[in-house]
Amino acid sequence: MSEQKEEMEEVEVIHSWSAPRSLSTCLMYSFAQRDDMELLDEPLYPFFLRTTGIDRPYKEELLSKMESDGNKIVKEVIFGPGRKKYRFCKHIAKERLYGLPNDLMKKGKHFILIRNPIDILPSFDKVVPPTFLELGLADLVSIYNELRELGRAPPVIDAADLKRDPAATLRGLCDDLEIPFQDAMLKWEAGPKPVDGIWAPWWYQSVHKSTGFQQSKKHPVPFPFSLYELLEQSLPLYNSLRRHVKQTSSLIKSSLPPPDLPVPANEKLLAWVGDEILPRESAKVSVFDSVVQGGDSVWEGLRVYSGKIFKLDEHLDRLFDSAKALAFINVPTREEVKEAIFTTLIRNGMFDNAHIRLSLTRGKKVTSGMSPAFNLYGCTLIVLPEWKPPVYDNTHGITLVTATTRRNSPNNLDSKIHHNNLLNNILAKIEGNNANADDAIMLDKDGYVSETNATNIFLVKKGHILTPHADYCLPGITRATVMDLVVKEQLVLVERRISLSEFHTADEVWTTGTMGELTPVVKIDGRIIGTGQGLITMLPADSLCLCVRI
Numbered sequence: 001m002s003e004q005k006e007e008m009e010e011v012e013v014i015h016s017w018s019a020p021r022s023l024s025t026c027l028m029y030s031f032a033q034r035d036d037m038e039l040l041d042e043p044l045y046p047f048f049l050r051t052t053g054i055d056r057p058y059k060e061e062l063l064s065k066m067e068s069d070g071n072k073i074v075k076e077v078i079f080g081p082g083r084k085k086y087r088f089c090k091h092i093a094k095e096r097l098y099g100l101p102n103d104l105m106k107k108g109k110h111f112i113l114i115r116n117p118i119d120i121l122p123s124f125d126k127v128v129p130p131t132f133l134e135l136g137l138a139d140l141v142s143i144y145n146e147l148r149e150l151g152r153a154p155p156v157i158d159a160a161d162l163k164r165d166p167a168a169t170l171r172g173l174c175d176d177l178e179i180p181f182q183d184a185m186l187k188w189e190a191g192p193k194p195v196d197g198i199w200a201p202w203w204y205q206s207v208h209k210s211t212g213f214q215q216s217k218k219h220p221v222p223f224p225f226s227l228y229e230l231l232e233q234s235l236p237l238y239n240s241l242r243r244h245v246k247q248t249s250s251l252i253k254s255s256l257p258p259p260d261l262p263v264p265a266n267e268k269l270l271a272w273v274g275d276e277i278l279p280r281e282s283a284k285v286s287v288f289d290s291v292v293q294g295g296d297s298v299w300e301g302l303r304v305y306s307g308k309i310f311k312l313d314e315h316l317d318r319l320f321d322s323a324k325a326l327a328f329i330n331v332p333t334r335e336e337v338k339e340a341i342f343t344t345l346i347r348n349g350m351f352d353n354a355h356i357r358l359s360l361t362r363g364k365k366v367t368s369g370m371s372p373a374f375n376l377y378g379c380t381l382i383v384l385p386e387w388k389p390p391v392y393d394n395t396h397g398i399t400l401v402t403a404t405t406r407r408n409s410p411n412n413l414d415s416k417i418h419h420n421n422l423l424n425n426i427l428a429k430i431e432g433n434n435a436n437a438d439d440a441i442m443l444d445k446d447g448y449v450s451e452t453n454a455t456n457i458f459l460v461k462k463g464h465i466l467t468p469h470a471d472y473c474l475p476g477i478t479r480a481t482v483m484d485l486v487v488k489e490q491l492v493l494v495e496r497r498i499s500l501s502e503f504h505t506a507d508e509v510w511t512t513g514t515m516g517e518l519t520p521v522v523k524i525d526g527r528i529i530g531t532g533q534g535l536i537t538m539l540p541a542d543s544l545c546l547c548v549r550i
Contacts, residue, residue, distance in 0.1 A: 008081035011038070013108030014088050014177060017096075017143050019136040021124055022115035023159040024090055025207045030170065031088040032195055033184040040089045041197040043077050044070075048095040062198045074101045079108070086179065093139035109177050110147055112140055114241045115159035117234040119220070121227045123206075130227060137237035144241060156244040166213035172246060187212045236282070243281065263387045272344045272383035289380055290362035294370055295421035297361035298322035301514040304345065304354040310514065312338070314477045319360060322418045323379070328362055330378035337381060344383040355388035355515065359420065390517045397522035397534040398438035398511075400452060402500060403428035407442040407450040407472040415474050428453040439511070441503070441524065444472040448497045452511055455519070458482070460508035464492045478512040506530065 014031075018024040025041075032039050046068035049059050056062070067073050078089055089108075096104070117135060124130040132138070147154050155176035161169045166186055174181040190211050196204060223231070261267055271283035278284075290296035300315040316334055323331050332340075341356065348354075359382040365374035392398050405428040408415055413424075425442075432440035432453060439452045451457055451473035458467045465486050467479065486493045503509055507530045509521035520534030 007083055009083075011082040011087045012085060013078060014086055014179075015091055015104075015108050015110040016088065016113060017091050017093050017110065017140060017154075018113035019093060019115065019120065019140060020134065021120045022113055023162055023213070024092070024113055025204060026210060026213060027113060027162070028088065028090045028195065029188045029193060029207070029210075030166075030185045030213070032193065033188055034086075034182050035184075036085045036179075038082050038084045038087050039195040040078065040087065041195055042090055042092055042095065042199075043067075043073055044091060044095040044097075044100070045197065045199075047073055047100070048097060051097055051099075056199070057202060058199050065198065070097075070100045074104050079103065092136060093143055094133060094136040096139065096143065105143075105146055106150065110143075110152065110154040111173060111177065112144055112154050112156045112241065113159060114140065114156060114238060114245075117231055117238055118223060119159070121231060122221050122224055130230060132230060132233055135230070135234055137234050137241075141237050141240060144244070153244075155246065156241055158242060158245050161245070162213050163215055176246070239281075263389075265387050269385060270344065270347050271385065272340045272381065274380050277344060277347055283384070285361070285380060285382070286364045288365045288368065290365060290372075290375060291359065291380070291420055293365060293368060295419070295423075296326070296372075297359050297420035298326065298328075298418055299357065299359040299420050300418065302341070302356040302358055303514050303517075304350060304352060304356070307351045309341070309356075311477050311481065312341075314480075315358070315514075318418055318477065319358065323360055325414070325417045326362070326419065327372065328360070328379055329375075330363070331360070332379060332381055340381055340383050344385055348385050350385050350387065353387060353389060355386055357384040357386075358382070359384070361420075388515075390515070390519075392438060392511075392516040392519040394517060394519050395534075397520035399523040400439055400441050400521055400525070401432055401435040401437040402525055403431040403440035403442055403453070405431060405440075405442065407444055409445050409472060415472055416470070418474060425453040441500070442473075443500065446497075447500070449500055449503055455511035455513035455516060457503075457509065457511050457521075459498065459503055459506035461502070461506050464494055466494045466496065466498055466502075468498050469495055476512060476514075478514055478517070482512050482518065500525075503529075 016024060016027060018027075028039055028041060031037050043066075046063055046066040047070045048054075049056060050063060050068040051070075067077055078087070114137075117137065120135065121130055124134070128134060144154060144156070155173060157169055157173055170185050171181045188211060191208055192200060192204070200208075267280070269280050270277045271280065272278075273283050273285060285291060298319055300319045302312065302315055303310045316337060319337070320331070320334070337358075337360075341358065345351065345354070345356070359380075361380040361382070362372060363375045363379045364377040366376050367374055405424065408424050410416075413419075413421075428440040428442050432438065439454055441452055441457070442450050444450045449457065449468050450471075451468065456467065456473060456476040456479035458465060460466075467483070470479075483493060483495075503524055504527045509524065509529050511519045511521060513519075521529055522532050522534055523529060
């Protein structure tokens with residue numbers, strides 16, 4: 001006995017936290033193949049059963065053979081001495097009850113294993129009926145948050161990634177745990193294992209047939225729709241943890257790595273969708289929404305200056321006119337839209353240098369299809385605020401090229417309807433991007449300049465200010481403001497058809513729009529505009545801010 005004690009030494013504990021049916025036993029078998037690891041299968045289970053009084057077919061045998069005192073489990077079983085360097089403890093999240101020693105979370109290395117509840121629930125009720133508490137995803141979120149508050153945010157791995165590319169996923173996990181990866185972790189023999197808990201005959205029949213992390217079947221089993229509400233409750237919790245999964249290999253997911261945001265502060269923002277305010281990653285519309293089904297939506301861009309919204313009433317006039325032109329019904333009132341805008345800005349603390357993408361969709365459909373007759377839920381209002389400086393270089397100016405894509409004719413789709421179906425503009429923008437220009441000029445069907453893919457356009461020639469008729473282009477609100485200022489300053493304003501060559505030979509060109517404000521153009525199709533110095537004609541900047549206070 002004394003010789004055995006001499007062989008025992010302090011071990012480093014690795015805690016695996018998961019919900020039931022999440023490949024946690026497969027993962028335990030994987031770690032059992034290591035030559036430096038000993039295993040404990042759910043050491044907290046006896047304490048859980050004794051404390052909760054929950055009945056199980058094996059409860060009496062389990063309590064007679066395993067330690068059920070919470071303090072002793074943590075201090076003597078989990079953190080007691082061992083014969084190997086590491087001890088892997090498989091924990092089910094719901095088994096962590098109040099009253100366990102703090103050392104359980106403060107000591108050892110922790111990680112969380114998650115699995116999509118749509119994959120868990122079909123097989124869950126083989127032993128017990130599935131419930132929100134049995135699923136344990138809320139407990140997993142609590143564990144993650146508690147460890148993060150302790151300054152020990154745990155790695156999170158997904159069972160789907162383990163199946164898709166076990167080698168890369170396990171290598172990444174071992175790196176996070178600061179232990180060497182061993183190839184032996186990828187395979188094991190079929191059948192019961194010495195590390196199995198007493199409950200194995202009830203729960204482990206399938207996993208005993210396995211010899212490794214097997215690829216998911218090509219076609220999943222049908223989902224039991226009696227559990228639909230439970231799935232709705234559980235998925236947000238799974239997704240909140242899924243965001244913390246590290247991309248370990250391009251084989252695991254084909255998606256690109258997360259990009260850097262133009263304004264990092266926008267990583268955390270609140271957006272209005274429908275009738276509620278949601279965090280950025282949760283701000284989504286239904287797949288049945290008309291904006292998804294057919295781009296069937298209208299929108300406005302709003303800019304915030306010093307606690308005021310530029311020309312809010314004019315923008316709302318155009319929003320409601322566009323909705324009426326498209327025969328929207330059950331449209332929110334003007335005051336309801338304003339309240340949503342103001343509430344969203346205040347919640348975000350956005351009172352200056354901010355931009356709002358305001359959208360009003362025809363709403364959600366009862367079934368997929370084109371007909372507005374399917375829209376029986378009312379319109380969907382979206383208020384998307386961002387910290388956003390002007391999108392163009394308004395100091396040094398921008399360059400433009402002429403796109404081959406022509407601006408929509410009113411014969412096809414009237415540009416005075418400010419709709420979300422922007423493919424016409426996007427195709428022109430692609431041409432601009434390919435030419436390394438800031439934007440692209442779009443011509444009408446007769447070859448006259450209409451606007452750019454995103455803004456209205458003006459030129460100055462011999463002291464006269466010209467802009468194209470709004471026959472094909474959107475009559476912009478910033479455009480109208482500038483035109484009013486030109487008249488107010490007693491400058492000559494001409495609105496007519498303008499050919500491309502007139503822009504090439506202009507003394508000065510600028511664009512207007514809420515997103516970019518008033519932007520000088522220094523080059524079009526390789527031709528320097530005027531002196532190439534940008535804006536020369538001066539308009540009173542303070543007059544541009546006709547705003548509504550938040």
